[in-house]
Amino acid sequence: MEHEEIKQIVRETLTEILELEEDEVGDEAHIADDLGGDSIRKLELIVALEKRFDIHYAPEEAAGMDSVESIIQATRNHVRSRT
Amino acid sequence: MSWSRVVITGAGAVTALGVGKDALFDGLREGRSAFSFRSFHHERLPELPPLYGAFIGEFQVSDFLGRKGIRSLSRESRIFMCAAVMACAEAGLTPQVWERPSVGVFGASVLSGYEDYLRLFTDGLLDGVDRINPAQGPQTGFNAPTSQLAIHLGAEGPNITLTNGGTSSLDAVAYAADYLRDNRAKVIFAGGVETLSYFSAREFISGGAAETAQPPRPFDMGRNVSVLGEAGAVFVLENAGEVRARGGRVQAEVLGYGRAFEPPSSLHALERASRRAILEALREADLEPHAVEAVYASAAGEREADAAEAASLFEVFGGRTPVYCVKGAVGECLGAAGALQIAAALLGLTQNLIPRTLGFHTHDPASPALRVTTEPLRLTPRRVLVHALDVGGSATALILAAPEPL
Amino acid sequence: MTGLGVVSPIGIGAEEFWRRALAGSVGTSEITQFDTSPYQTHRGGEVVAFRPELYINKLDAAGLSRSTQFAVAVTRMALEDAGLLDSDIPSERVGVCFGIVLGNRPSAERYASRLCRERVAGGVARAAVTSHDAAVTSRAPAAEFGLTGPNLVLPTACAAGNSAISFAMDAIRAGRADVMVAGGADELSKTMFMLFNSFRSMAPLAVQPFDRHRKGLMLSEGAAALVLESDEHARARGARIYGEVAGHGNSADAYHMTAPHPEGRGAVRSIREALGQAGLGPDEVNYISAHGTGTPVNDLVEAKAIHTVFGKRVGTIPVSSIKGMLGHTQGAASAIEAVSCLLAIRDGIVPPNANYEEPDEDCDLDVVANAPRRLRVDVALNNAFGFGGNISCVVFTKV
Numbered sequence: 001m002e003h004e005e006i007k008q009i010v011r012e013t014l015t016e017i018l019e020l021e022e023d024e025v026g027d028e029a030h031i032a033d034d035l036g037g038d039s040i041r042k043l044e045l046i047v048a049l050e051k052r053f054d055i056h057y058a059p060e061e062a063a064g065m066d067s068v069e070s071i072i073q074a075t076r077n078h079v080r081s082r083t
Numbered sequence: 084m085s086w087s088r089v090v091i092t093g094a095g096a097v098t099a100l101g102v103g104k105d106a107l108f109d110g111l112r113e114g115r116s117a118f119s120f121r122s123f124h125h126e127r128l129p130e131l132p133p134l135y136g137a138f139i140g141e142f143q144v145s146d147f148l149g150r151k152g153i154r155s156l157s158r159e160s161r162i163f164m165c166a167a168v169m170a171c172a173e174a175g176l177t178p179q180v181w182e183r184p185s186v187g188v189f190g191a192s193v194l195s196g197y198e199d200y201l202r203l204f205t206d207g208l209l210d211g212v213d214r215i216n217p218a219q220g221p222q223t224g225f226n227a228p229t230s231q232l233a234i235h236l237g238a239e240g241p242n243i244t245l246t247n248g249g250t251s252s253l254d255a256v257a258y259a260a261d262y263l264r265d266n267r268a269k270v271i272f273a274g275g276v277e278t279l280s281y282f283s284a285r286e287f288i289s290g291g292a293a294e295t296a297q298p299p300r301p302f303d304m305g306r307n308v309s310v311l312g313e314a315g316a317v318f319v320l321e322n323a324g325e326v327r328a329r330g331g332r333v334q335a336e337v338l339g340y341g342r343a344f345e346p347p348s349s350l351h352a353l354e355r356a357s358r359r360a361i362l363e364a365l366r367e368a369d370l371e372p373h374a375v376e377a378v379y380a381s382a383a384g385e386r387e388a389d390a391a392e393a394a395s396l397f398e399v400f401g402g403r404t405p406v407y408c409v410k411g412a413v414g415e416c417l418g419a420a421g422a423l424q425i426a427a428a429l430l431g432l433t434q435n436l437i438p439r440t441l442g443f444h445t446h447d448p449a450s451p452a453l454r455v456t457t458e459p460l461r462l463t464p465r466r467v468l469v470h471a472l473d474v475g476g477s478a479t480a481l482i483l484a485a486p487e488p489l
Numbered sequence: 490m491t492g493l494g495v496v497s498p499i500g501i502g503a504e505e506f507w508r509r510a511l512a513g514s515v516g517t518s519e520i521t522q523f524d525t526s527p528y529q530t531h532r533g534g535e536v537v538a539f540r541p542e543l544y545i546n547k548l549d550a551a552g553l554s555r556s557t558q559f560a561v562a563v564t565r566m567a568l569e570d571a572g573l574l575d576s577d578i579p580s581e582r583v584g585v586c587f588g589i590v591l592g593n594r595p596s597a598e599r600y601a602s603r604l605c606r607e608r609v610a611g612g613v614a615r616a617a618v619t620s621h622d623a624a625v626t627s628r629a630p631a632a633e634f635g636l637t638g639p640n641l642v643l644p645t646a647c648a649a650g651n652s653a654i655s656f657a658m659d660a661i662r663a664g665r666a667d668v669m670v671a672g673g674a675d676e677l678s679k680t681m682f683m684l685f686n687s688f689r690s691m692a693p694l695a696v697q698p699f700d701r702h703r704k705g706l707m708l709s710e711g712a713a714a715l716v717l718e719s720d721e722h723a724r725a726r727g728a729r730i731y732g733e734v735a736g737h738g739n740s741a742d743a744y745h746m747t748a749p750h751p752e753g754r755g756a757v758r759s760i761r762e763a764l765g766q767a768g769l770g771p772d773e774v775n776y777i778s779a780h781g782t783g784t785p786v787n788d789l790v791e792a793k794a795i796h797t798v799f800g801k802r803v804g805t806i807p808v809s810s811i812k813g814m815l816g817h818t819q820g821a822a823s824a825i826e827a828v829s830c831l832l833a834i835r836d837g838i839v840p841p842n843a844n845y846e847e848p849d850e851d852c853d854l855d856v857v858a859n860a861p862r863r864l865r866v867d868v869a870l871n872n873a874f875g876f877g878g879n880i881s882c883v884v885f886t887k888v
Contacts, residue, residue, distance in 0.1 A: 128604055128605070128608065129604070129608050183743065184740065184758055187741075188741070193622070193623070193624070197594070197597075197621075200591070200594055200597075200680055201597060201598075201601050201680075203680055203683060203684060204598055204601055204602075204679060204680040204683065205601055205602075205604070205605050207679075207680075207683040208601075208602055208605045209605055211527065212527045212528055212683050212686055212687070213527075213686075213687075215683055215684070215686070215687040216687070217684075217687040217688055220684040220687060220688065220747070221746035221747055221876055221877065223591075223680065223684065224590065224591075224644070224646055224876055224877060225589075225592075225623065225644030226644055226645055226646050226875070226876070226877045226879055227746070227877065229877070230646075230741065230746060230876070230877025230878055230879060231746070231877070233741040233743040233877075233878065234741075234743050234744065234745065234746070234878070236743075237743050238741060238743055239740055239741050239742070239743045239754070239755065239758070240740060240741065241739040241740060241741075242645070242739065242740065242741035242743075242877070242878070242879050242880075243643065243645060243652065243739065244643065244644050244645050244879075245641050245642065245643050245644070246623045246624055246641070246642045246643075246644055247624050247627075247640070247641040247642060248622065248624045250641075251641075254641055258656070258659075261659060261663060267762075282597070282601065342639045342640075342641075342665070343581065343637060343638075343639075344584070344585075344628065344631055344636075344637050344638065344639070344640035345637050346628075346631065346632035346635070346637075347632075356637070359581060359637075473624075475622065475624055475625070475628055476628060476631075476632070476640075477624070477628070477640055477641070
């Protein structure tokens with residue numbers, strides 16, 4: 001799976017769960033501080049991405065995924081290591 | 084205890100007859116019922132035969148709740164919240180300006196959270212427990228509709244959810260009235276909600292509660308079983324002094340209530356519970372039975388419960404007081420049932436109409452003869468009794484009065 | 490308050506519970522009722538050696554869910570303790586109300602899991618439908634003991650036990666009953682385990698309320714019932730009085746379904762309202778029975794709320810959460826904690842906050858660390874916070 005495709009899916013999942021418009025989500029944005037995502041929303045996002053890509057983030061890793069960029073990065077690592 | 088007067092200033096409803104109190108009133112006025120078949124699905128579990136009942140149709144929830152923040156809400160949370168938002172508007176209250184800690188929410192339901200509870204459980208079994216969506220978790224609780232409404236409106240006052248079968252929403256209104264009387268809140272949104280879904284429908288289909296595809300026949304000789312319905316109905320209750328101060332319009336006043344329980348060993352036990360609740364309500368309202376000019380009954384077309392209610396109503400009120408059963412039109416809505424009966428009472432108290440009881444045609448010779456309405460009555464009752472009786476043994480009666488100068 | 494009954498992971502019966510609570514017994518362990526291997530954590534609090542037939546005579550115990558069996562059992566214990574079992578007071582003046590989180594819902598899990606396994610079409614037995622009716626939690630004890638006064642169930646999440654006590658107090662004050670049995674009951678459920686697993690908020694080894702390294706809560710089961718009577722009624726029959734329920738405060742955070750308001754807005758208001766109703770000031774509180782679930786956020790916010798209400802006096806008011814020993818008994822939690830408050834008033838000793846190793850400077854309270862403390866308790870505050878921002882606080886006083 002290409003980098004751009006992963007990024008696109010992460011962004012779509014994120015905008016849906018946080019009820020935002022596509023252009024409200026910058027790559028640098030922080031989930032809690034910039035996008036208003038609380039801890040439950042963040043967990044929801046993690047579970048949704050795990051389901052979508054059939055991957056599993058380690059708990060420490062999930063704890064550190066607090067920006068759009070870090071989520072894309074972590075997801076890419078998992079998807080790559082799988083193939 | 085000092086006795087502040089408690090009044091109803093707003094009502095909102097979502098029922099099988101439509102969205103809004105006016106849709107409900109129009110339906111009742113025109114003698115429409117709303118029974119049909121509906122199929123409930125689960126993506127990965129066996130199909131169910133369709134269930135016969137009174138179901139809420141699709142509607143635009145975002146019209147009432149806005150677009151954000153509704154995605155994870157359960158269906159019952161949405162419906163309860165929409166009903167409350169309509170009640171709020173009708174009462175002329177503005178959430179942005181009210182004193183948040185003085186506004187409470189008292190909600191009732193029998194099944195709220197049940198679908199989400201079992202969906203979460205079966206998702207865990209089918210997908211593995213680490214695939215469960217955590218955002219669904221909070222909707223599994225009975226108190227989700229009540230709590231979500233408090234969050235939506237910024238109602239930081241007392242927040243109570245209760246469950247007590249078919250008397251639940253009368254109990255919620257009654258308890259809210261107690262809070263207002265004691266000046267522990269100024270405004271309380273009180274009501275009930277009930278929705279059906281895959282798991283509950285599955286139980287009711289097999290449970291026999293809705294095996295016959297016939298509209299219910301309250302108090303009728305040929306009655307058999309009740310037919311389930313979905314509804315959400317919420318009222319704004321206020322301390323009368325506050326309403327006067329803000330120039331609000333009163334729809335009805337809560338005069339008193341009574342509540343009783345009997346272990347449901349026999350028809351007589353149910354009758355006793357019913358009678359005790361009614362007499363207690365009359366005592367609290369300081370009224371003689373003849374002062375009650377209309378009764379909004381619990382009868383849903385069940386053989387035993389209707390017979391017990393007929394016996395107790397006859398014993399207390401005789402056979403001359405008009406009796407109306409809203410469940411003939413909207414079905415047995417369990418935790419929202421009492422709230423719909425109150426709504427029907429408001430139609431009488433504010434618009435001078437007691438509708439015809441749908442499904443009632445022939446008096447049951449095994450029961451004393453009540454004056455169940457067989458045609459719309461154009462009259463203006465000043466005092467009415469709303470009565471709920473649950474086959475589990477609980478009864479609650481509430482007395483409402485037409486608006487008077489405060 | 491004239492009668493107490495408890496079923497808990499650290500003992501059955503109020504006195505047994507109290508003896509073991511003062512001894513600091515921890516009742517959480519590996520769960521045996523179901524397989525926890527798919528979950529991140531495996532521990533919880535189970536009631537062991539519970540024999541329903543000892544408490545349930547009239548009703549068919551096998552037809553009742555575990556939590557309802559608990560409710561009947563604690564009602565029997567509380568009535569017996571109050572000297573009201575088989576008494577001749579008019580039954581319609583005695584009511585019952587229990588608080589629950591999930592009540593009988595686990596009864597539906599059995600058929601739902603069969604459905605997932607076998608994909609059977611069609612329906613379930615009628616008994617399955619009525620077995621999860623939550624109203625039964627209060628109706629069954631009333632039917633067993635012939636109590637025909639006000640009867641209902643308050644499912645106000647984890648604040649439910651205190652909600653039930655509040656309802657009972659209101660019913661008696663308004664003259665709707667002379668005696669009320671109020672309490673809370675819940676059983677372990679796989680669904681709740683899945684839910685809290687998905688929140689990643691369960692502790693793997695120990696519940697450590699207010700500890701710097703606290704990791705979360707543990708789910709437990711149990712029940713408690715308390716007999717409330719009007720003062721006149723209790724005195725007229727010469728009843729032994731544990732204490733008085735002097736006030737309650739109920740409010741909503743109106744903030745978030747799972748997270749408490751960061752400043753404990755609803756908690757502050759509920760505590761103040763409970764004290765106000767009791768006609769007491771913050772200076773008069775001797776002991777705080779904390780909600781203290783052991784999750785990082787709950788304990789932090791509760792500590793903040795206590796600071797806001799009690800100000801400079803914080804360092805002088807002992808605080809403990811018994812959830813370190815019991816885990817979170819859900820709807821039963823605040824009812825069991827209410828029993829604990831009344832026994833603390835009776836005996837002049839407060840229970841320990843177990844598993845407390847290292848203070849958390851952000852929860853700067855006088856935590857009753859690991860050992861009970863001798864102390865005259867005239868006024869005890871019992872906190873309960875639930876999902877949905879449902880908050881209920883109750884004040885008990887010595888008579």
